[in-house]
Amino acid sequence: MEHTTKKGDSKVLPECRLPLTGAKCVDQIITNLAVFTVDEKQGLTLTEVAPGETIESVREATEAPFEVAV
Secondary structure, eight states: OOSBOTTSOBSSOSSOOSOOSSTTOOOEEEOSSEEEEEETTTEEEEEEEOTTOOHHHHHHTOOSOEEEOO
């Protein structure tokens, strides 16, 4: 998925703002900038960064807080 909207807003948010079809069923988020693991207790963990991106560029494009394990 694209990491940001066409306006540049993050799609990786601290919590879902839309109706859910399945609660707590996501364990990984893959975007054009990065890969995150999702843990109910630990939250998001950055596990991969796309070529040409940096941890800082991913952090700037991500509204949700995350740990780094790259």
